[in-house]
Amino acid sequence: MxxxxxxxxxxxxxxxxxxxxxxxxxxxxxxxxxxxxxxxxxxxxxxxxxxxxxxxxxxxxxxxxxxxxxxxxxxxxxxxxxxxxxxxxxxxxxxxxxxxxxxxxxxxxxxxxxxxxxxxxxxxxxxxxxxxxxxxxxxxxxxxxxxxxxxxxxxxxxxxxxxxxxxxxxxxxxxxxxxxxxxxxxxxxxEFPSKEFMAEICNLHYPNLKKNLLDQCLKHFYWLRTITKIRKMPSTSELLDWIGVLLKSGISVDELTKGIPFLGALIKKENDLEAVLAKAQFPT
Structure with missing residues (x-):
């Protein structure tokens, strides 16, 4: 063959x-x-x-x-x-x-x-x-x-x-x-994508996404996945949805460095949300 x-x-x-x-x-x-x-x-x-x-x-x-x-x-x-x-x-x-x-x-x-x-x-x-x-x-x-x-x-x-x-x-x-x-x-x-491979995936779906905004999104996303008390970890599809919301809302990189807006697009269980908020107070 x-x-x-x-x-x-x-x-x-x-x-x-x-x-x-x-x-x-x-x-x-x-x-x-x-x-x-x-x-x-x-x-x-x-x-x-x-x-x-x-x-x-x-x-x-x-x-x-x-x-x-x-x-x-x-x-x-x-x-x-x-x-x-x-x-x-x-x-x-x-x-x-x-x-x-x-x-x-x-x-x-x-x-x-x-x-x-x-x-x-x-x-x-x-x-x-x-x-x-x-x-x-x-x-x-x-x-x-x-x-x-x-x-x-x-x-x-x-x-x-x-x-x-x-x-x-x-x-x-x-x-x-x-x-x-x-x-x-x-x-x-x-396997769950590495940060580098995830960046490729995000750029495929959002080709005009600015690098500094993407970097901050990935920083928040992979930080969430380090919280061991979260039972339903945010997935690739949820990351893509979240980025879509950020782009539509016009969130700036400066705003994103201060917290994780629209957390409900990433975290879908009440106990998981409590686990995240216990780590740091982010705007939702």
Whole structure:
């Protein structure tokens, strides 16, 4: 395999829809996942860009993004297809102009996984926050992710992937994932950005941001993250929101050196706010 074909994802995306910088380690593991045709399992602190990574990959490679948001009640079959028995029952009683009650296919709707399998062109499939689901959920996906097909029992048909999707799976590490599932994935932990890398991220999102203002923002931000009593540390996404508020409000660098305004954009828990205010009195 040539180096060009391996390095499909270059890591930096700056378009109207997506702004993203991946460090070399993340960029490389994305390309490993694509080359091996294995799902990429991404973990890391909330707000470190796990979900946005899939948007960046899709944007960079010019592929459609399909998102499967996982909830506590989500089951594996939900991602494959849904059979609308209620609608069919209603149609059998009252009739329908656009559905044939004798044709079960008219009542089958593909889920995100089914949509990805049915696509003529390769897509990026995001399975977001897999650890929110029941502990057995990952195991229930083994067959589908391994052989790229699933069975619709109501119509006795297999749906096989026309092209193998690029699969990105995110987890906030709330639950341990089964070993059998992990064996089928490529894994990466997104480290929290260093101050230097964070400056690159901020400049990507706010290209006209003055260096002295950015330096002061980062000084406050990383100071907050040193307060050990804070349970929910401010994240990259919250830093970007905070900078956006500062720019819109017209806060000067001199004002920023005197405290941390709009603290509620960074600190989201009452006890954490008390921990910050106990260290120093800042305007909020």
């Amino acid at each position: 040539s180096n060009t074909s391996f390095n499909q994802f270059q890591g930096n995306v700056n378009t109207e829809r997506v702004q993203y910088i991946a460090d070399p380690q993340l960029r490389n593991i994305v390309n490993v996942s694509i080359a091996l045709e294995r799902p990429l399992l991404v973990k890391g602190e909330p707000g470190t860009g796990k979900t946005l990574l899939s948007h960046a990959i899709a944007e960079a490679l010019g592929k459609r993004l399909i998102i499967w948001n996982i909830k506590s009640t989500t089951e594996a079959i939900d991602g494959c297809y849904m059979y609308d028995t209620v609608q069919r029952l209603n149609d059998s009683r009252f009739g329908s102009d656009d559905r044939d009650v004798n044709n079960i296919k008219d009542y089958i709707t593909l889920g995100p996984l089914g949509d990805a399998f049915d696509s003529e062109e390769q897509v990026v499939l995001l399975i977001d926050e897999i650890d929110k689901a029941d502990i057995e959920f990952p195991n229930d996906l083994l067959q589908e992710l391994d052989v790229m097909e699933f069975y619709i029992k109501e119509i006795k048909e297999f749906i096989k992937a026309k092209t193998r999707p690029i699969v990105i799976i995110t987890s906030n590490n709330e639950k341990e994932l089964p070993d059998a599932f992990l064996r089928r994935c490529v894994f990466h932990w997104i």
